[in-house]
Amino acid sequence: MPTPPAYALVATDLDGTLLRPDDTVSARSRAALGLAAASGARHLIVTGRPVPGIRALLADLAYTGLVVCGQGTQLYDADAGRLLRSVALDREAADTALGKIEAEVGAVFAAVDQDGVDGVTLTETGYRMPNPTLPAQRVGSREALWERPVIKVLVRHPELGDDALAAVARGAVGDLATVTMAGPGTVELAPRGVDKGTGLAAAAELLGIGAERTVAFGDMPNDLPMFAGSGLRVAMGNAHPELRAAADEVTLSNAEDGVAVVLERLFGTGGRGGQGPGL
Numbered sequence: 001m002p003t004p005p006a007y008a009l010v011a012t013d014l015d016g017t018l019l020r021p022d023d024t025v026s027a028r029s030r031a032a033l034g035l036a037a038a039s040g041a042r043h044l045i046v047t048g049r050p051v052p053g054i055r056a057l058l059a060d061l062a063y064t065g066l067v068v069c070g071q072g073t074q075l076y077d078a079d080a081g082r083l084l085r086s087v088a089l090d091r092e093a094a095d096t097a098l099g100k101i102e103a104e105v106g107a108v109f110a111a112v113d114q115d116g117v118d119g120v121t122l123t124e125t126g127y128r129m130p131n132p133t134l135p136a137q138r139v140g141s142r143e144a145l146w147e148r149p150v151i152k153v154l155v156r157h158p159e160l161g162d163d164a165l166a167a168v169a170r171g172a173v174g175d176l177a178t179v180t181m182a183g184p185g186t187v188e189l190a191p192r193g194v195d196k197g198t199g200l201a202a203a204a205e206l207l208g209i210g211a212e213r214t215v216a217f218g219d220m221p222n223d224l225p226m227f228a229g230s231g232l233r234v235a236m237g238n239a240h241p242e243l244r245a246a247a248d249e250v251t252l253s254n255a256e257d258g259v260a261v262v263l264e265r266l267f268g269t270g271g272r273g274g275q276g277p278g279l
Contacts, residue, residue, distance in 0.1 A: 005039040007266060009207065009214040011200055011226060014047040014054070015131065015183055016219035016254050017236055023133055025061060032260035035267040044068065044203055046196050046216075046226055048182040050113040050121070050151060051076050051083070053134050066206065070113060071180060071190045071222060072199030073151040075206075081117070085202060088115050089191045091146040093176045094153050097189055098142075100172040101155065105165070109156045110142065115149040127156055130185035153177075153189040162187055166221075180222040181240075188222070197225025204229075215266065217251075217259050218243055234262050 010033070012018040020026055033043050046068040047054060054069065064079040075085040094112075102108055109127035114120050121136040122145050123129065129136050139145060145153075157165045166181040169189070173179055177189040204214060216223070216230035219239040227233040227246050235247035236258050244250055251258035 005036075005041050005267060007036075007041060007213055007215040007232060009042050009044055009204060009209045010036050010263065011044045011046050011214055011216040011230060012259060013196075013218040013220070013223055013226075014045060014049060014057070016238060017217050017223075018045075018259050019057075019254060020257075021255050023131075025057075026257050026260070028257045029260045030061070032257075032263035032267075036263050039267045041267065042207060042209070044200070044207075046072075046200055046203075046223075048186070048188065048196075048222060049134070050074065050119055051117050052119060053121070066203045068196065068199035068203055070151040071178075071182065071188060072195045072197065072225075073190055075199060075202050076117070083117055084206075086115055086151065087191045087194050088149040089152055089177060089189065091150060094150065094189060095142070095146060097169075097173045097176040098153065098155070100174075100176075101169050104168050104172050105157055105160060107158075108165075109158070110145060111136065111154040112145045112150040113152050113154070115151050119148075119151070126158075127154070128185070130183060151190070155187045155189065156185055181220060182222040183220050195225040196222060197229045200226050200229050215262070217262070219254065234259075 048071045050070045058078050067076040067078055069076050073087045077084050111123040111127045122139050123136050124142050162181050166187045169179045178192055178195055180188050182188050211229050212231040214230040215232040216226050217234045219236040221240055221242045233248045235244045235250045237253035251262050
């Protein structure tokens with residue numbers, strides 16, 4: 001019988017990782033994911049985007065597996081088109097958390113991702129989406145953000161950088177929410193105790209795959225909990241220093257198909273870069 005692959009689960013972040021800067025998945029990355037699948041490994045997308053923000057990409061990839069969405073708040077079955085699990089953020093706690101942050105740094109701009117497979121991203125006046133390709137609706141007041149259940153809150157400050165804002169938010173919010181920095185201009189509040197690590201663990205349990213057989217790819221601090229639950233941790237060449245420090249290896253950037261470089265090495269290829277080491 002053929003020897004099973006050392007890694008049975010390939011967990012990839014999207015933005016800054018599997019996706020190129022133009023929001024596409026390259027032909028090389030698609031082929032490398034195909035190599036992994038041919039060896040018997042499963043691909044698991046683990047993203048901060050909510051379900052509505054990834055549907056078009058899933059269709060383009062012909063992806064029918066499980067997806068961890070919304071920083072671990074949603075576990076989505078792409079084949080059935082339904083949520084297997086969803087954890088909402090308490091809206092009163094979220095509003096209180098924003099107030100505590102503002103007490104420290106002054107006014108911030110906020111947005112929310114609503115719960116559900118058809119949830120909408122709402123932004124208050126002054127909030128600018130870090131990825132303009134993702135759909136969002138403007139609302140006239142902060143109170144309007146809380147009209148329906150939400151899975152997370154996105155926060156921006158007119159002057160503070162992401163690392164500084166995330167640090168202040170962690171100190172101010174306490175146990176009201178989990179604070180993470182998910183990308184440029186993307187500091188987020190999720191339900192307490194929920195993150196990409198808990199989402200990955202739930203998906204891996206359903207798939208019957210242990211952490212030691214998982215290889216994870218990421219680029220931002222919100223990927224740290226996913227790294228903690230994986231056997232091989234690969235940071236992108238464009239990754240945040242905090243994630244690079246926690247990685248087993250650093251590959252090329254997302255613009256250079258860094259995910260494909262590692263998958264070609266792990267699962268074998270006769271093409272370019274198949275035996276190239278991590279950088």
